Every structure is written in structure tokens, then in C-alpha cells.
């Protein structure tokens with residue numbers, strides 16, 4: 001039976017390790033020299049040059065320490081971190097798994113460049129044609145609400161995080177949470193289009209929309225009845 005990377009790394013470090021993390025540990029410990037010859041890899045019994053009766057018993061303290069260090073680096077890499085350039089200039093998120101250089105025109109109030117978080121960058125990458133702050137706002141609307149439409153223009157009052165009044169660039173724990181304006185804007189979009197709302201709030205917006213439609217129908221009916229009566 002062949003053990004999976006997860007089982008192997010877990011056995012070596014002494015606690016359960018996520019399968020993907022374990023595979024990355026293997027990948028990082030596989031080093032080739034200039035001639036493409038494998039020189040260092042995960043310390044197996046073969047590379048250690050000795051076998052013992054116990055599984056992974058051939059590993060010395062130093063081997064295990066090395067594996068633990070690589071595992072720590074792998075985990076650190078997938079932990080959200082802050083950027084030296086501040087929070088995300090678009091959504092205001094303070095922490096991200098990765099940081100990207102923002103478009104040249106996305107700047108903090110002091111003129112220094114604002115970075116873009118991994119989540120926003122995914123959408124920015126799909127819209128490379130955005131060359132002005134207006135076009136970037138349209139992308140901002142899409143990331144913030146899910147709403148995307150050809151020839152759409154963001155409302156005049158819509159502002160990306162870096163553009164907000166007195167923006168200090170420190171950001172917030174949540175994306176698109178930098179003011180009442182942006183919070184209300186998202187609700188307005190979702191109120192008309194519940195399918196765009198985050199999954200855990202979709203039912204709530206769908207219910208509100210149904211109630212609004214019923215209310216409008218009732219009003220129209222009353223109106224019609226009043227008009228009908230006054231016609232007599």
C-alpha cells in the first residue's frame with residue numbers, strides 16, 4: 001500500500017496535515033542541481049541510506065525539523081497578510097493571500113500607489129482595457145455586487161476605497177465595508193437582483209423583492225378600483 005503525501009507528512013511531523021499542504025511540502029523539498037539531477041528530496045529511507053523497523057524511524061531530529069519548517073512556510077504562504085503599501089485600494093480589505101501592484105491611476109490621497117488584493121485582481125485581470133478611474137469604478141461595482149453590464153457607468157457618488165474622503169489606507173477586516181455609502185449601494189443592487197447577493201443573504205433579498213412586488217400590485221389594484229369608482 002502506498003501512503004499518500006498527507007499520511008506521510010502527518011506521520012513525520014506528528015499531527016494531521018492537510019493533503020494539499022503535504023503535497024506542497026514534497027514539491028518544495030524536491031531540488032535539482034544544474035544538471036537536472038535530483039539532489040535533495042523528502043527524506044525517504046532510501047535517501048537517508050538506512051531503514052529501521054518503525055515507519056519513518058530513519059528520520060533524525062534534523063530531518064523532522066526540516067520537514068516542519070517547510071510545512072510552516074507552506075502554511076504561512078496561504079495565510080492572508082498585509083501589504084506594505086496599505087489595504088486594497090479597491091475594496092479596502094486589509095489582508096489578502098497575495099498582493100498585486102494596482103493600476104497607475106489608483107493612488108492614495110497622498111499620491112502613493114495603492115495595491116490590489118488577490119480577489120479584486122482576479123476581476124481586474126479579466127478587464128485589462130480599464131485605463132481610467134471611471135472604468136476602474138465599473139470593475140469595482142462588479143466586484144462589490146456581482147453586477148456587470150455592457151456600457152454600464154458607475155453612479156457618480158460611487159467611490160473605490162482609495163478615493164474615499166480622508167482615506168488613511170489602513171483598510172478594514174471585510175471587503176467593501178468602508179462606509180455607509182458602499183454598504184447601502186450593495187444592498188440596493190441586491191434588492192433588485194437577489195441572485196447576485198452573497199449566498200447566505202440571497203433568500204432574505206428574494207423575500208424582500210417578493211414583498212415589494214406584492215405591495216406594488218396591491219397599490220395598483222387599489223388605484224384601479226378608485227379610478228373605476230370615480231368613473232361612475
Ligand SMILES: [Zn+2]
Pocket residue numbers: 088089090091092093116117118119120121175
Ligand atoms: Zn480588494
